[in-house]
Amino acid sequence: MARLTIDRAQKRFGSYIALDDVSIDVADGEFLAVLGPSGCGKTTLLRQIAGFDKLDGGVIRIGERLVSSRDRHVPPEHRKLGIVFQSYALWPHMTVAENVAYGLIVAGIRDPERARRVAAALDLVGLNGFAERRPGMLSGGQRQRVALARCLVTEPSLVLLDEPLANLDVHLRASMEDEFARFHERTGTTMVYITHDQAEAMALADRIAVMDRGRLLQLATPSVLYREPANTTVAGFIGEGMVLPAAILSPPQAGRCKVRVLGVEAVVRCRPDQPVTNEARLCLRARDIGIAHAGEPGLQAAVERLSYQGGHYRLEARSNAASGALLHLDATEPAPAQPGDAIRIAIQDGWVIPESVSLDKAA
Amino acid sequence: MSFVDTATLRTRVEEAGLLWGLVGLVALLSLLPIGRLVVEGFAPGGQLSTTALGKALGSSATWTATWNSLVVAISGTVLSVLIGGTVALLATLTDIRARNAFTFCFVLPLMIAPQVTALAWLQLFGPSSTLLKLIGMAPPLGSRNPLYTREGIILLLGLQYAPLVFLTLRAGLRALPKELIEAGLAAGAGPLTVLRTVVLPLMTPPLVAGIALCFVSCLGNFGIPAFLGIPGNFLVLPTLIYQRLAGLGPGVLSEVAILSLLIGVIAMVGILLQDFMMRRRDFRITTTSSAARPFELGRWRVPVEILLWTFAVLVLALPLLGLLTTSLIPAFGVPLNAATVTFANYAYVLFEHAASRRAFVNSFLMSAGAAILIVLICIPLGYFIVWKKSRALRLLNLAAELPYAMPGVVLAIAAILLFLKPLPLVGVSLYNTVWIIVFAYLARFLVLGLRPVISGYLQIDRTLEEAAQVAGAGLPRRLVTIIFPLVAPAAIAGALLIFLTAFNELTVSALLWSSGAETLGVVVFSFEQGGDSTYASALATITVLVTVGLMATTTLFAQKLPQGVLPWRD
Numbered sequence: 001m002a003r004l005t006i007d008r009a010q011k012r013f014g015s016y017i018a019l020d021d022v023s024i025d026v027a028d029g030e031f032l033a034v035l036g037p038s039g040c041g042k043t044t045l046l047r048q049i050a051g052f053d054k055l056d057g058g059v060i061r062i063g064e065r066l067v068s069s070r071d072r073h074v075p076p077e078h079r080k081l082g083i084v085f086q087s088y089a090l091w092p093h094m095t096v097a098e099n100v101a102y103g104l105i106v107a108g109i110r111d112p113e114r115a116r117r118v119a120a121a122l123d124l125v126g127l128n129g130f131a132e133r134r135p136g137m138l139s140g141g142q143r144q145r146v147a148l149a150r151c152l153v154t155e156p157s158l159v160l161l162d163e164p165l166a167n168l169d170v171h172l173r174a175s176m177e178d179e180f181a182r183f184h185e186r187t188g189t190t191m192v193y194i195t196h197d198q199a200e201a202m203a204l205a206d207r208i209a210v211m212d213r214g215r216l217l218q219l220a221t222p223s224v225l226y227r228e229p230a231n232t233t234v235a236g237f238i239g240e241g242m243v244l245p246a247a248i249l250s251p252p253q254a255g256r257c258k259v260r261v262l263g264v265e266a267v268v269r270c271r272p273d274q275p276v277t278n279e280a281r282l283c284l285r286a287r288d289i290g291i292a293h294a295g296e297p298g299l300q301a302a303v304e305r306l307s308y309q310g311g312h313y314r315l316e317a318r319s320n321a322a323s324g325a326l327l328h329l330d331a332t333e334p335a336p337a338q339p340g341d342a343i344r345i346a347i348q349d350g351w352v353i354p355e356s357v358s359l360d361k362a363a
Numbered sequence: 364m365s366f367v368d369t370a371t372l373r374t375r376v377e378e379a380g381l382l383w384g385l386v387g388l389v390a391l392l393s394l395l396p397i398g399r400l401v402v403e404g405f406a407p408g409g410q411l412s413t414t415a416l417g418k419a420l421g422s423s424a425t426w427t428a429t430w431n432s433l434v435v436a437i438s439g440t441v442l443s444v445l446i447g448g449t450v451a452l453l454a455t456l457t458d459i460r461a462r463n464a465f466t467f468c469f470v471l472p473l474m475i476a477p478q479v480t481a482l483a484w485l486q487l488f489g490p491s492s493t494l495l496k497l498i499g500m501a502p503p504l505g506s507r508n509p510l511y512t513r514e515g516i517i518l519l520l521g522l523q524y525a526p527l528v529f530l531t532l533r534a535g536l537r538a539l540p541k542e543l544i545e546a547g548l549a550a551g552a553g554p555l556t557v558l559r560t561v562v563l564p565l566m567t568p569p570l571v572a573g574i575a576l577c578f579v580s581c582l583g584n585f586g587i588p589a590f591l592g593i594p595g596n597f598l599v600l601p602t603l604i605y606q607r608l609a610g611l612g613p614g615v616l617s618e619v620a621i622l623s624l625l626i627g628v629i630a631m632v633g634i635l636l637q638d639f640m641m642r643r644r645d646f647r648i649t650t651t652s653s654a655a656r657p658f659e660l661g662r663w664r665v666p667v668e669i670l671l672w673t674f675a676v677l678v679l680a681l682p683l684l685g686l687l688t689t690s691l692i693p694a695f696g697v698p699l700n701a702a703t704v705t706f707a708n709y710a711y712v713l714f715e716h717a718a719s720r721r722a723f724v725n726s727f728l729m730s731a732g733a734a735i736l737i738v739l740i741c742i743p744l745g746y747f748i749v750w751k752k753s754r755a756l757r758l759l760n761l762a763a764e765l766p767y768a769m770p771g772v773v774l775a776i777a778a779i780l781l782f783l784k785p786l787p788l789v790g791v792s793l794y795n796t797v798w799i800i801v802f803a804y805l806a807r808f809l810v811l812g813l814r815p816v817i818s819g820y821l822q823i824d825r826t827l828e829e830a831a832q833v834a835g836a837g838l839p840r841r842l843v844t845i846i847f848p849l850v851a852p853a854a855i856a857g858a859l860l861i862f863l864t865a866f867n868e869l870t871v872s873a874l875l876w877s878s879g880a881e882t883l884g885v886v887v888f889s890f891e892q893g894g895d896s897t898y899a900s901a902l903a904t905i906t907v908l909v910t911v912g913l914m915a916t917t918t919l920f921a922q923k924l925p926q927g928v929l930p931w932r933d
Contacts, residue, residue, distance in 0.1 A: 077833070
């Protein structure tokens with residue numbers, strides 16, 4: 001099994017920096033998701049790993065083998081990896097079996113070994129019986145499975161998946177997600193999964209690399225990413241976090257500290273080495289706050305918008321504090337307030353973002 | 364550190380070898396002939412000299428022919444624009460019926476060889492016109508054919524190339540977003556105002572491109588002025604070059620090199636003028652959407668349809684009927700009726716006349732060979748131009764346009780200059796063999812194959828190739844197993860265009876043919892020059908049937924082709 005090492009990768013297109021000092025280490029058998037909005041550099045990263053583009057700086061290794069650096073470039077055909085493309089990229093002039101067999105033919109593997117492996121790969125993705133069909137006659141989900149079978153039949157030690165679910169409808173996505181997860185479990189292949197969908201990344205990945213504007217913002221397990229975002233961009237991007245200015249009032253004790261935010265005091269989670277400062281930033285999620293019970297301390301806010309989400313309401317309320325921050329919180333039916341109503345909001349939990357200055361100050 | 368493993372090294376060598384091989388090949392086919400011509404014009408025999416220049420430019424025949432060329436080219440272009448432009452607007456923007464059938468009929472003259480068009484019209488109007496005799500309207504015997512004049516040449520050039528303007532304008536109109544028209548209508552403008560203020564201004568680029576193409580084609584046309592002008596001693600530059608070379612032999616090569624450079628310069632001025640016109644304003648269309656809903660003609664629909672179809676019948680069916688009737692009579696001048704009708708002419712040209720039999724084989728093999736070779740060159744060439752964005756090949760892509768944009772005689776003279784002496788090193792001479800014609804076909808028609816292949820590449824998702832690359836396939840294997848099958852439809856369409864054009868051409872082979880290396884165009888021409896109009900008509904009829912048959916066959920698989928590769932289909 002391969003270990004994928006990306007060390008300070010750099011890629012420029014003219015004056016535009018598409019990859020800016022990105023370093024990621026992927027362990028054997030790990031499922032890594034690369035998550036970010038469109039244009040964040042995740043597809044550029046995939047094309048670097050695959051070898052479709054040349055690196056301007058830094059190093060990429062697959063296993064012990066150096067495949068990309070400024071003066072060394074192993075072409076894609078010699079990298080021995082598998083890719084599942086967003087468009088599936090099935091060859092329309094070949095049958096399903098011919099599509100799957102292609103990599104084996106190229107590798108010089110002959111029948112009966114070849115036929116056996118094609119059948120096994122189709123079996124694995126639940127497509128035996130479809131061998132003689134043309135890709136044009138298959139549904140989106142079936143095409144995706146053929147693409148997966150084609151990529152796996154050569155047993156690559158590293159598989160890259162480029163937004164493989166983006167072209168499928170919501171219903172199919174869930175079942176394909178299960179399929180990828182099962183598949184990864186069974187084969188133990190190292191997988192790098194490019195996506196812009198955080199739910200997908202959270203559900204599938206061992207670790208997630210969040211990218212924005214060509215830089216790696218945070219590389220962590222889904223839970224850490226959600227609970228302890230490393231910077232304001234990740235905090236805002238993952239789980240619709242609200243980022244608010246806060247003052248730290250006490251040094252951390254058992255992972256928590258007292259803060260003042262929007263004029264009220266609250267106890268929230270923080271790093272054990274969090275210094276006491278007036279210039280901190282707090283990440284709040286909708287589930288961290290709620291309408292205060294009578295007698296509970298809370299901050300004054302006015303409801304601006306109320307939208308029904310099925311089973312619960314999403315409230316958008318503006319704080320009466322000087323900064324006038326917009327907060328969103330969930331409330332169960334029946335609606336506790338109407339637009340224009342004044343409410344009090346209690347802060348039950350939160351996370352002090354360790355790095356008080358945003359990473360993208362330069363931007 | 365630059366250690367490279369052997370597999371990577373092999374991949375690099377394969378790709379670089381293929382790329383530079385192609386660069387060399389395209390340079391050989393496009394830059395070398397034109398370069399050789401320029402050298403001959405100014406330094407015949409390798410020494411700078413102005414003798415030939417002075418001789419050619421001092422002759423009054425040169426300037427008469429230049430003037431004639433300009434007059435017929437410009438007038439022919441104006442006529443083409445009037446006819447092709449009007450028909451394009453009517454057939455694209457309005458709700459006339461049977462549009463595909465009409466397009467096919469209207470574009471057909473373009474696919475028929477100019478010399479065949481000329482022959483057909485001559486048969487239609489002459490004093491011996493079999494068709495006019497049938498209805499008792501033939502001019503009196505001994506009177507001149509009214510087409511043996513400057514006006515006759517202009518008329519036929521205009522009709523021959525009207526489809527060129529039609530096609531470029533129609534492509535532009537079809538790409539015009541419907542919102543632009545609808546916005547004009549919504550602002551309260553009537554259809555004619557929208558046409559004048561929105562549609563026509565935005566159609567400037569295709570119109571100018573069509574005009575330039577048309578001008579260059581009229582200027583370089585050989586078949587029509589050869590059939591119509593030589594009998595009346597009305598010479599244009601291509602026919603002057605032909606007469607000089609045919610009458611005096613290769614001794615006057617330097618002189619005709621100057622003449623062909625002259626015609627090349629005029630063509631270039633036309634093309635540069637087009638370029639200049641396009642730069643003055645911004646014609647870019649920002650949105651893309653479906654084609655506009657046609658304007659409803661209402662009660663004018665039937666009259667317009669009648670008008671269009673009458674025109675198609677007049678310029679297509681009548682001349683061809685003239686050709687057909689002449690091909691069915693035993694001797695020129697004999698009226699056609701049940702007693703005289705005969706297939707002897709067909710039997711003669713197909714089975715008896717040796718040169719004509721050879722010409723069938725030659726034209727077929729050379730056209731098919733050129734079509735196949737060009738496609739084999741164009742598929743890897745298109746790959747590097749479109750997907751690898753190779754800069755060297757992008758420049759050569761422009762160079763590949765040159766031999767086609769230049770009049771055919773220019774390339775023919777260049778080919779003679781290149782191959783008159785035996786090839787260096789091998790000592791084999793291509794002159795007076797079929798191979799010089801094959802070379803000229805490859806050079807001239809390369810771009811006809813390249814354009815459809817490039818548009819084919821642009822419509823293919825490149826990840827299909829990348830998927831094969833990741834599977835471990837090197838470039839040669841990818842070209843054969845993945846890329847070739849994917850661009851095959853476009854490539855086949857290109858091959859057919861090449862075949863049809865080469866099968867019918869006369870301009871190049873008129874100067875390059877030799878005994879044993881005749882082409883169909885040359886044989887039709889010599890029959891007509893020798894007064895054997897019946898044989899010429901029979902042979903021409905056969906070529907028309909082959910052309911129409913092939914066009915109709917391709918239409919059958921048009922659904923599988925990328926849009927816009929078949930000129931006579933949407």
